[in-house]
Amino acid sequence: MKTVQIDVAIIGAGSAGLPAYRAAKAAGATVLLIEGGPHGTTCARVGCMPSKLLIAAAEAAHSATHTIPFGVHIDGSVRVDGREVMRRVKSERDRFVGFVLDGVEAIPEHEKITGYAHFIDDGLLQVDDHTRVRARSIVVATGSSPVIPLQYRALGDRAIINDNVFEWNDLPRKVAVVGAGVIGLELGQALAYLGVDVTVLGARGRVGPLSDPAIKAYAEKAFNASYRLETRAEVETVERIGNSVHIRYRTGTGDVVEDSFDYVLVAAGRKSNVDRLGLKNTSLKLDADGNPVFDPRTLQAGNHPVFIAGDANGILPIQHEASDEGRAAGTNAAHFPNVLPMIRRAPLSIVFSHPRMAMVGARHTDLPPQSFVTGEVSFEDQGRSRVMLRNQGLMHVYVDKNTRMFLGAEWIGPDAEHIAHLLAWALQMNLTVDAMLEMPFYHPVVEEGLRAALRDSVAALKALEK
Template sequence: MNTVQTDVAIIGAGSAGLPAYRAAKAAGASAILIEGGPHGTTCARVGCMPSKLLIAAAEAAHAAQHTAPFGVHVDGTVRVDGREVMQRVKSERDRLVGFVLDSVDAIPAADKLTGYARFIDDGLLQVGDHTRVRARSVVIATGSSPVVPAKYQALGERVIVNDDVFEWSDLPRKIAVIGAGVIGLELGQALAHLGVDVTVIGARGRVGPLTDPAIKAYAERTFQNSFRFEAQAEVEVATRVGDAVQIRFRTGAGEVVEDTFEYVLVTAGRKSNFEKLALHNTSLTIDKHGAPIYDPLTLQAGAHPVFIAGDANGVLPLLHEAADEGRAAGTNAARFPDVAPLKRRASIAVLFSNPGIAMVGARHADLEPGTFATGEVSFEDQGRSRVMLKNRGLMHVYVDKASRQFLGAEWIGPDAEHIAHLLAWALQMKLTVDAILEMPFYHPVVEEGLRTALRHAVAALQLP
C-alpha cells in the first residue's frame, strides 16, 4: 500500500475539482487530484455541450420545416436522419471532451490519482486499493448523478437518464419524459423537433425553473405546441412489455391515459455523489440526506478543513458557479484556517428551448408582495421578433419600489440567453431601472422588447 502526504486532496476532477486543484497550487500548496470515474467533466460529456448539439440539430430541422410563411418553399419533405444527427452529437462531444482531457494530461503525474476515494478518518483517504492519502485539507467535488425513482428501476434498459441519450446511435420513434425541469423540457422539445413522438409528464406543475404564474402559464401553452405536455400528472403504473414500456398516468384534469413508449427518459432530479466517500468514518456533521452540513459562503463543513464545491453541494448546479466554487474551495483549503467567503455573481439561469426561457436575479416567488413593481412586454407584436417570425413570448421584470433598483426577471421569448446576460450584468452592477433605460437600444433588435418592459415598470412605479 502506497502512502502519500499532501496539503490539499481534491476528490473529483470535474468542473469544480479542476479549478480547485489549480487554485490550491496557485496558493502555494501541494495538491493531489483524485478521480474514480471518467475524466472530461459532466458538462462536456453528458450535460451542457452534447445537449446543445442535439438542440442545434433540432433548431435546424424546425427552421427547415417552417420556411413557407417567408415565401420560401422547400421542395419535398424535410428528412431527419437520426443516425447522422447522433453521429455529429457524439463526434463533436468527443472533441470537446478531448480539450478537457488535454488539460488533465498536462497536470503532473505525481499530482493525480485514479480510483474512488473514501475516508478512513478526518484527514486520511483510501484511494482504490492502492494508495492512502494523508491531507491537511480536503475538497469534495464529486458532482451529482440522476435520480431514478423506484417505480422505474424495473424497466431495465428501457429506462434511461440524460447521460444515456448521448450514447444513442439513432433516434427513437416514441419516448416519455418524466420530469418537466430544465433537462426534461430541453431534451423533450429537441427530440420532438427531430421527429420523435414525445410526451412530457411533470408531477408538480413545474415548467422549467419558472415561478411567475403568468410566465409559467404562457410557457406551458407554448410547449404544448411541440409535444404532449402534462405539467401536473401522476404516473400510476410503468410496466415493461417486451421492448417497450406501458405507462398509465392520471392528468391534472383527472383523465386516465395509457400509452406505450420505446423509452422512458427520467429527468426527475439529481443527487449529490457522497455515497462512496464513507463519511461516517469522519467527525463531519451529516444531514438526513447523507450530505455534510457546510457554510454556503465559505463552502467549509463546520469547523473542519473540508470544503464542498460544485454540483456536490447542490446550491447552483451551473458550470460557471461550479468553477467559482472550485477556485474558492481550493484557495480556502490551501490557506486553512484562513478562509474567506465566496463572492457570488448575479444569478442567471437559461433554458435552451424554442423560444428560450431565462431568469435573472430574484425569483417572483421570493419577492415580498407590495415591495416591487412589475414591467411586462409581449413579444408577439415586438418588431424584430415579428420580422423573424419568432414572435412568441412574455416577459416580466421586477423593480424595487423604494430604490427603483432592478431586482430580477422571468420570461420566455426570443434571444433569451443573450438578454439574460445584459440583465445579469445590470443586476451585478446594482443599476436602477432608470440607469438601464439610459443605455443604448439599437433599432430594430429584440432587446427593444426589454426596453418596453422596463418602461412599463417605470410607469407602474408611478401608480399610487
C-alpha cells in the first residue's frame, strides 16, 4: 500500500472541496484532493442546474397556457413532449457538469486521488485499499445525501430522489412528492406545470423555508392552485402494487385520502455524508448523531486540524455558502494553527417556484418578539405586477425598533430572486430603512413593491413614537 505525506488533505471534490483545494494551494500548502464518488458537484449534476432546467421548461408551458387575458390566443392545444423536455434537461445538465470536470481534469495528477477515504487515526487517512495519506490538516467536504424514511425503501425503483428525476427519459403520469421543503416544492410544481398529476405531502406545516405565518399561509394557498399541497399530512400506509404505489394518508383536517402514483419522489431532507469516514477512530468530539462538533465561525473541529465545510456541516446547505466555506476551510487548513473566523455574507435563500419565494437576513421566527416592526406589501395591486399578470404575492420586511436597521425579509412574489439580491446587499452594508428609501427606484418596476413595504415599516416606526 502506498503512503503519501501532505500538508492538506481534502475529502470531497464538490462545491466546497474544489474551492478548499484552490485556497489551500494558493496559501502555499501541498494539497491532495480525494474523491470516491462522481465528480461534477451536486449543484451541477443533480441540484441547482438540472432543477432549473426542468423549471424553465415548466414555466414555458405555464406561460403558453396563460396568454388569453392578454388577448393572445393560441389556436389548438399546448403539447408538452416529455421526451424532448428530458432530453434538453439532460443535455444541458451534462454540459454544466462538463465545465466542472474540465476543471478537475486540469488538476495535476499527483494532487488528486480516486477512492473513498476514512480515518485510521487523527491525521492518517486510508483511501480504499490502495493509499494511506498522512496529512497535517484535513478538510471534510463530503457533502450530503437525501434521507429516505424506512417506509419508502421497500418500494424499490418506485421510490426516487431528485437525482433520479434527471435521469428520466420521459415524464410520468402521476407522482407523489414527500416533503414540502425547497426541493419538494420546486420539483413538484415544475412537474405539475408539465402536465404531471402531482400531490405534495408535507408533515409539519412547512412551506419551503418560510417561517412568517402570514407569508406561509399565502404561499400555501397560492401553491394549491397548481397542485395538491397537504402541508400537515400523516402518511398511514405505503404499498407497492405492481408498478404503482398506493398511499393512504390523513390530511391536516382529518380527512383520509387513498391514491395511487407512478412514483414517490422522496424529498424529506438531507443528511451529512460523514458516516463512512471512521470518525470514531479519531479523538474528535462527536454529537449524538455521530457528526463532528465544530466552530461554525472557523469551521474547525475542536482544537484539531480538521475543518468541516459545505453540506457536510449542515449550516447553510446552499451552493454559494458551500463555496465560501470551502475557501475558508482550505485557507485555515493551510495556515493551521493560525486559524481565523470566516466572514459570512448576508443570509440569502431563494425558491424558484411560481411565484418565487425568498428570505434575506433574520428569519421571522428567530427575531425577539417586540424588538422589530414589520412592513408589508401585497403584490396583487402592485403596478408592474398587474401589467404582467403576475400579481400574486405578499412581502414582510423586518426593521429594528431602536436602530431602524433593516434586519431581514420573507416573501412570495414576482421577481423575488432579484429583489432578494438588493436586500442582501442592503443588509450586508448595514443600511437603515431610511438609507434604503434614499436609493433610486425606477417606475414602473416590481421593486416599487419593496419600496412600499419599506415605507410601511417607517409608518409603523412613527406610530411607536406617538
